[in-house]
Amino acid sequence: MKFGVISFPGSCDDSDALSACRRVGEAVQLWHADHDLAGVDAVVVPGGFSYGDYLRAGAIARFAPIMNEVIEFARAGGYVMGICNGFQVCCEAGLLPGALLTNVSRRFVFRQVRVRVLGEPTAFTGTLERGAELSIPVKHTTGRYFAPRATLARLHAAGQVVLSYAPGENPNGSLDDIAGVVNEAGNVFGLMPHPEHAVDELTGSTDGLSLFASLAAAAAA
Amino acid sequence: MKARVLVRPKAGILDPQGAAVERALPALGFEGVRDVRVGRLIELEVADPARLEEMCERLLANPLIEDYEVLLEGAGG
Amino acid sequence: MKARVLVRPKAGILDPQGAAVERALPALGFEGVRDVRVGRLIELEVADPARLEEMCERLLANPLIEDYEVLLEGAGG
Amino acid sequence: MSAVGSIPGVEQAIALGLTEAEYELVVASLDGRAPNEVELAMFSLLWSEHCSYKHSKKLLRTLPSSGGRLVLGPGENAGAVDVGGGLAVAFKVESHNHPSAVEPFQGAATGVGGILRDIFAVGARPIAVLDSLRFGELDSERSRYLLEHAVAGIGHYGNSIGVPTVGGEVYFEAPYEHNCLINAMCVGLIETERLIRSAASGPGNLLVLFGASTGRDGIGGASVLASAELGEGDEAKRPSVQIGDPFAEKKLMLCSLDLLERGLLVALQDLGAAGLTSAAAEMASKGAVGVDIDVARVPLREEGMEPFEIMVSESQERMLCVIEPEALEAVLGVCEHWETAASVIGEVTASGLVRVLDSDTLVGEMPVAALVDDCPLYDLDPRAPLEPIYGAPQRVLDSSGEEDPGETLLALLRSPNIADRLPLFEQYDPVVQSRTVRRPGQSDAAVLALPARGQERPGIAVAIDGNGRRVAADPYRGTIEAVLECAANLACAGAEPLGLTNCLNFGNPEKPHIAWQLSESVRGLADACRAIGVPVVGGNVSLYNEGAEGPIYPTPVIGLVGELPDVRRAGALGFCSEGDRIALVGPFAPEIAGSELARLGGRELPGSLGELDIPRVLAAQRVVREGVRSGSLSSAHDIAEGGLAVALAECCLAGGLGAEIALDDTVKPLRALFGEGGGGFVVSGGEGALRALGGGGVSVRIVGSVSGERLTIWSGDARIELSLERMREAHGALRALFD
Numbered sequence A: 001m002k003f004g005v006i007s008f009p010g011s012c013d014d015s016d017a018l019s020a021c022r023r024v025g026e027a028v029q030l031w032h033a034d035h036d037l038a039g040v041d042a043v044v045v046p047g048g049f050s051y052g053d054y055l056r057a058g059a060i061a062r063f064a065p066i067m068n069e070v071i072e073f074a075r076a077g078g079y080v081m082g083i084c085n086g087f088q089v090c091c092e093a094g095l096l097p098g099a100l101l102t103n104v105s106r107r108f109v110f111r112q113v114r115v116r117v118l119g120e121p122t123a124f125t126g127t128l129e130r131g132a133e134l135s136i137p138v139k140h141t142t143g144r145y146f147a148p149r150a151t152l153a154r155l156h157a158a159g160q161v162v163l164s165y166a167p168g169e170n171p172n173g174s175l176d177d178i179a180g181v182v183n184e185a186g187n188v189f190g191l192m193p194h195p196e197h198a199v200d201e202l203t204g205s206t207d208g209l210s211l212f213a214s215l216a217a218a219a220a221a
Numbered sequence B, C: 001m002k003a004r005v006l007v008r009p010k011a012g013i014l015d016p017q018g019a020a021v022e023r024a025l026p027a028l029g030f031e032g033v034r035d036v037r038v039g040r041l042i043e044l045e046v047a048d049p050a051r052l053e054e055m056c057e058r059l060l061a062n063p064l065i066e067d068y069e070v071l072l073e074g075a076g077g
Numbered sequence D: 001m002s003a004v005g006s007i008p009g010v011e012q013a014i015a016l017g018l019t020e021a022e023y024e025l026v027v028a029s030l031d032g033r034a035p036n037e038v039e040l041a042m043f044s045l046l047w048s049e050h051c052s053y054k055h056s057k058k059l060l061r062t063l064p065s066s067g068g069r070l071v072l073g074p075g076e077n078a079g080a081v082d083v084g085g086g087l088a089v090a091f092k093v094e095s096h097n098h099p100s101a102v103e104p105f106q107g108a109a110t111g112v113g114g115i116l117r118d119i120f121a122v123g124a125r126p127i128a129v130l131d132s133l134r135f136g137e138l139d140s141e142r143s144r145y146l147l148e149h150a151v152a153g154i155g156h157y158g159n160s161i162g163v164p165t166v167g168g169e170v171y172f173e174a175p176y177e178h179n180c181l182i183n184a185m186c187v188g189l190i191e192t193e194r195l196i197r198s199a200a201s202g203p204g205n206l207l208v209l210f211g212a213s214t215g216r217d218g219i220g221g222a223s224v225l226a227s228a229e230l231g232e233g234d235e236a237k238r239p240s241v242q243i244g245d246p247f248a249e250k251k252l253m254l255c256s257l258d259l260l261e262r263g264l265l266v267a268l269q270d271l272g273a274a275g276l277t278s279a280a281a282e283m284a285s286k287g288a289v290g291v292d293i294d295v296a297r298v299p300l301r302e303e304g305m306e307p308f309e310i311m312v313s314e315s316q317e318r319m320l321c322v323i324e325p326e327a328l329e330a331v332l333g334v335c336e337h338w339e340t341a342a343s344v345i346g347e348v349t350a351s352g353l354v355r356v357l358d359s360d361t362l363v364g365e366m367p368v369a370a371l372v373d374d375c376p377l378y379d380l381d382p383r384a385p386l387e388p389i390y391g392a393p394q395r396v397l398d399s400s401g402e403e404d405p406g407e408t409l410l411a412l413l414r415s416p417n418i419a420d421r422l423p424l425f426e427q428y429d430p431v432v433q434s435r436t437v438r439r440p441g442q443s444d445a446a447v448l449a450l451p452a453r454g455q456e457r458p459g460i461a462v463a464i465d466g467n468g469r470r471v472a473a474d475p476y477r478g479t480i481e482a483v484l485e486c487a488a489n490l491a492c493a494g495a496e497p498l499g500l501t502n503c504l505n506f507g508n509p510e511k512p513h514i515a516w517q518l519s520e521s522v523r524g525l526a527d528a529c530r531a532i533g534v535p536v537v538g539g540n541v542s543l544y545n546e547g548a549e550g551p552i553y554p555t556p557v558i559g560l561v562g563e564l565p566d567v568r569r570a571g572a573l574g575f576c577s578e579g580d581r582i583a584l585v586g587p588f589a590p591e592i593a594g595s596e597l598a599r600l601g602g603r604e605l606p607g608s609l610g611e612l613d614i615p616r617v618l619a620a621q622r623v624v625r626e627g628v629r630s631g632s633l634s635s636a637h638d639i640a641e642g643g644l645a646v647a648l649a650e651c652c653l654a655g656g657l658g659a660e661i662a663l664d665d666t667v668k669p670l671r672a673l674f675g676e677g678g679g680g681f682v683v684s685g686g687e688g689a690l691r692a693l694g695g696g697g698v699s700v701r702i703v704g705s706v707s708g709e710r711l712t713i714w715s716g717d718a719r720i721e722l723s724l725e726r727m728r729e730a731h732g733a734l735r736a737l738f739d
C-alpha cells in the first residue's frame, strides 16, 4: 500500500507525515508542480504554511497543479487525508464542507489535546473504537471550524463529524468542538490535530498512528 | 485600471479581530464605537476589470465565509 | 456613523502577501494584474468620526509600516 | 580612482556614526583620497560597532575558542561541535534588540530569520530555535505591547518556516523598560565534512546573489541603529523597517541546502547587517581576494535606488555565494526549482579590492583590508562604579515574607519572572521535524533526538540562560553563575555540555562602569568555560543598550549545547511517582540578597554575590547527570529563581503530584525556602538511588517524599501547606496577558 505526501512551497510537516506513513506502508513525496500522483493508493495533504498562508490559509495551494490530480483522484473515490493546512486546502478546494477561521484567541496555539473518535467507523478511523480518546497535538492559527448551521446538522446526521475535541479541550473555538470531518462519500478526511506528530512515545504519544493504520488498511482492501 | 477589493467576514460569523479592536478602543479613551469588523483589503492594477468578479469568487475571497465588494478607481465607493 | 478604514503596507515596504497573490493569479488564467497590495479593511460604527484619525494612528494601523485611509459612509471612496 | 558621485565631507561621516579620527583613517587607507558617497556608506557600516566589534574584539579574544569537540569556531557565521556519527551541530545566538524596540513583531521575526540564515550559511539544516527576552516591568503598557508582539513575531517566523522553537527564557525588570532585549538562538545539524566556509576564492569565480529582491529596507537600520543609543532620532530611522517573509526564507533555506548537497558552491554567506557590503567584504577578506560587484545587476524591488543604497540595503531573505563559472547553469536550475531568484552580480578578483560598479561606471573602490581590518579596535577604560548603578526595584510585596511563607511562595509563583511561561511558548511550534523528545515545560533543557545509530538513540540538549539582575550585582560571579546554571539545566536532562554560544547585551562601553561590567563579565565567561571544559563557538555582542534612563542590566545570554547517549533516558523535571523520595543535591548556599524575593520586596541589589565552590558544583552536576542517564532518578530540577520552595512547587506542578518536605533548621527558614545561589538540585527517586548519589564530595540531603495533592514544607517552625490547585492558579499569572 502506497501513500503520497504532497509538498507545497511552505509545507512544514511533509517529511513528518512521510515518516509517519512509512510506519504503516510505503510512502512517496508528491511535488506541488507535478501532474500525476505516481499511482499512490492514498494522498496526504500535510500541515505547514503553504505559500506562507498568504491571503487565506490554503487559498493559493488549492490551485497548485498537483491539486487538480488530487481533486480528480478524490472524485473517483481515492482516499485523501488533509492535516491542518491540508484540511484548509481541502476545504478551499471544495473537497470538504466548511472552512477554517482564525482561532478565537487570534493567536497561534500549540497544545497536546484530547480528541474523540465519533460516529461509524470510516476509512480513517476503522481500527478505532467509537468514543476512543486520542492525545494528539494541535498547532495552528486558523483552526476554528465553521460551516453554516444547516450544513452542520447534515454533517452530524450523516456521521461526517468523525473527530471532536474532548469537553474543555477545544483550542480554537471550532463550532460543536469539531476537530475533523469526512466528505459525504467518506473518502476525504480533514483534521486540525497532527496525527503525524503522535506516532512515537519518544516524542509524545503514539495515538495518531491508528489513523494512518486505518487508512492503510482501507486503502489496501 | 486601479481596483480595490474589500473582503469582510460574513454577517453572523464571529470575528475575533473585530471584537478585540472593539474591546481595546475604550481603554484608549475612544468611546461609542460599535460593530467593528476586520477584513482584508486587496489593491491591484488590472488590465480587464470585467474579470475582477471572477477573481474574487475563485481566489480573493471565500464566498462561504466572506462578502466582498469591488471598488474601481474613480467609480466611487 | 458607519466608517471604513483601509490599511495598506506603505509604499516601498515589502508586502509578501501581495507578491504571493500576484504570482498566483496568472496560473489561474488571470493575466495582466500588477501592483497587488494586501492590507486590512476595518469597518466600524462610530459616534464621533472626528476621532477616527487618532484611532488609526494609535490602534487600527501601524504608522511605521502602514498607510491608512478613512472612508465615511456616503462620502464616497 | 575615477569614482563618480558627490564627495561627502567629514560632517556626513560623523552623521553616519564615524568619529573624526576614524574618518581620517578612512582617508588614509584610501591613500589620502576622500571617500565618495558609496565608499563612505560602506566604511561607516563596516566600521560600526555592530560589524567591527571595535569595543569588544579585544575582550572576545580572551575567550577559550578551541579544543573539546569544536569543529568550527568563531569567525564563521556560526560555530559547530562534533556530536559523533559524522555529524556536527552548528549554533549561535544573536541579538535584534534595537529593531525590536522600534517594531517588535517585525524586529523579533527578522531576528529569527537572521540567525536561521547564519546557521544554514555554514550548511547546517536548522533544527531548533530558542529565544531570550527581556522587557520592563509588566505594569508598563509598553512592556506588555513589546512582549505580545515580540512573542508573536518569533512564533510567526519559526512556525511558518518549520523549525521548532524548543526553549527560551524571559525576564521583566525595570532597566529593560526602554531597551528590551530580543535574542534568538538557532541550532543546526550537518554532516561534519559538508560544513562550508564563507571565504571567497578563485579569481574569475562568480558572485551569485539569490533570494529576495533588494529594497530600501533597513537602510540606516540595524548597523547604524545598533551602534547608537536609542534617542529622539528614532523617528527618522523608522521608515526603513524590515519586513520578514518566512515563506521566502523557507525556499531560500531549502535552495541553499540543495546547492550544497550538489556540491555546487565554493563559498556561502548570508546577508545580515550592512547587507551586500558586509557579505562581500567579509567573504573577500576571509579568502584574501578581491571582488567586483555590479549594482546594476542586483534585482531591485524599488525604483531609482542609488548604488550606495543597494550596497547597504538590509532587505531580508538574501544569500550570496561564490561558484565556479561552469556551475552557473546548474545553480540557476536549482534556484528555479525552489522558486528563488538568482543573479550573477559580480566576480572574485585577485585585486584585493572591493570594486563597486554601476554597469560600466566604477562607483567605489576600496582595499578589502581597509574595510575589514583597518577599523581601529579600542581599549576599554574599565572602572568599578563607586555608587550603585541601578536603583532598587519597585516594591510589590509589603511583608518581609516571614509572616506567611505560604503566601510568599504564592507571590513568587505569581511573579512574572517565575510564573509559568506556557502562555508564551504555546505560541511556538516545538515539535515540527519530529525530533523533540523534551518540549518546553517538560525538562530544564530541550532534548532533540539525533538520527539513530543502530540500537543507540543519541541526542542533544539545548538551553539558554542569563539572569541580568545577578550579573548587575556581580558581573564576574553573576556570569559564572549563568554559565553553571545553563550547564545545570543540561545536567537535569542528562546531558553534558559540548559547546557554548553567547550574546553580550550591555550598555555604552565608552563609559567606564559599563566597560567594567563588560570586562568582568567576559572574564567570568572565560573562567566558567574553562571550568566546564567547553569552547565558545561563537556569539554576538549588542552594546549601547541604554538611554537617558540609564543602562540595561548587564546581560550575557548563554546558550549551551550538550549531548546525551540515550534520549530514551532524557530527564524530566516533574515528580512522577507517588512514594518517591526527594533529595536536595549540591553545595546550595542560599542567600536572600539578589533573589527574586528581595526584588519583590524592593530591596537594593547586593554589591556582590556569594562565591560558588565550582568543583563541588560540577561534581553535583555530574552525579545528577549520571543519575538521570542511568534511569535511577525519576526527576531532576535545578534550583534557581525563587529558591528551593519554588523549585519544589515547580516539580509538583509539572508532575501533578504533591510532596511532603522537612528541612533541617540549620539556616533561617526564609533563606532556606526562598534564598538563591547556584549549585542546588531537587531530585526524586528511590531512597537507595538518592543515597547512591552521595559521597565524592557531593552533599545529598533527603528532605521528603512525593505524595498526595498538596505541597507541605516544614522549615524550622515555618510551615507551608498549599494545594496544587492554589499553586497552579498563582503560577498561571501570565495567562491574563494573552486573553
Ligand SMILES: Nc1ncnc2c1ncn2[C@@H]1O[C@H](COP(=O)(O)OP(=O)(O)O)[C@@H](O)[C@H]1O
Pocket (backbone or CB within 6 Å): D050, D051, D060, D063, D073, D074, D075, D076, D077, D078, D079, D092, D094, D118, D272, D273, D502, D503, D504, D536, D537, D538, D539, D540, D541
Ligand atoms: N560574544 C561572542 N563570543 C564569541 N564569538 C563572538 C561573539 N560575538 C561575535 N562573535 C563572533 O564574531 C563573528 C562576527 O559576528 P557577527 O557580525 O554577529 O556575524 P554575522 O554578521 O554572521 O551575524 C561571528 O563569527 C561571531 O560568532
Ligand SMILES: [Mg+2]
Pocket (backbone or CB within 6 Å): D077, D117, D118, D121, D270, D272
Ligand atoms: Mg552571518
